[in-house]
Structures are given as structure tokens and as C-alpha cells.
Amino acid sequence: MHEFSVVKKEVDKVNQKASGKKVSKAVFFLGRLAHGSVDSITEAFRMDSVNTPLSQARLEIVNIEPRIKCSGCGIELSIENDMDFACLQCGCTSHVLFTGKECHIESIEVED
Secondary structure, three states: OHHHHHHHHHHHHHHHHHOOOOEEEEEEEEEHHHOOOHHHHHHHHHHHHOOOOOOOOEEEEEEEOOEEEEOOOOOEEEOOOOOOOOOOOOOOOOEEEEEOOOEEEEEEEEOO
8 A cells, every 4th residue: 555655754854853852633635536444544543653753643534625726727626536627617638637536645743
């Protein structure tokens, strides 16, 4: 599962930034198109955090909905998936996905 390797890298980055201080909360952004599951992220975080400043941290997972920008008219839309897109406003089939594939720790709270 790719979630385990992604979470491992994220936990390693946070442990470096925390500089040994205890982390009380970690906010994880999980885009719906990242194909990760909350259960897998939670389990990987629990396993990778043992004996680290994150070991007692509360994990908050924020689900990020996919959003695109139409390349033709520039309208921004929420979507179910980024396949078979045709803009309802201008008919353009080209777009840029700008949210929905996130899979990272966005922020942490560190105890003093």
C-alpha cells in the first residue's frame, strides 16, 4: 500500500521539524483522488509514530474534495473524478486539477 510509504516520509519530516519536542496534534490532508483510505493512513501513522515525538499526537484527517479549473473559461468546479470532463459553461474538455490528490501532513501543534 502506498499510504504506508507516504506516511512514513511525512512522519520522518515532522520528527525533524519538531526537533525533539512533543507533538500534540498532526493534521493530515487526504485528497479523495489520492486513493488512500482513512483507516490505512491512521494505522500507518500509529505504527510510524512509535517512540517518536509524534507518539502521543492526535491525528486529524481532513478530506479534500477534488477541484478543477477549466482551461477554456477559467471556471473552478468541484468534481467527482477528473476523467471525462467537459465544462458545463464552455464545453472545453481541458482542465487543471488543483485539489484532490493531497496526501501529506499539513500542520502540527507542538507542546512547549
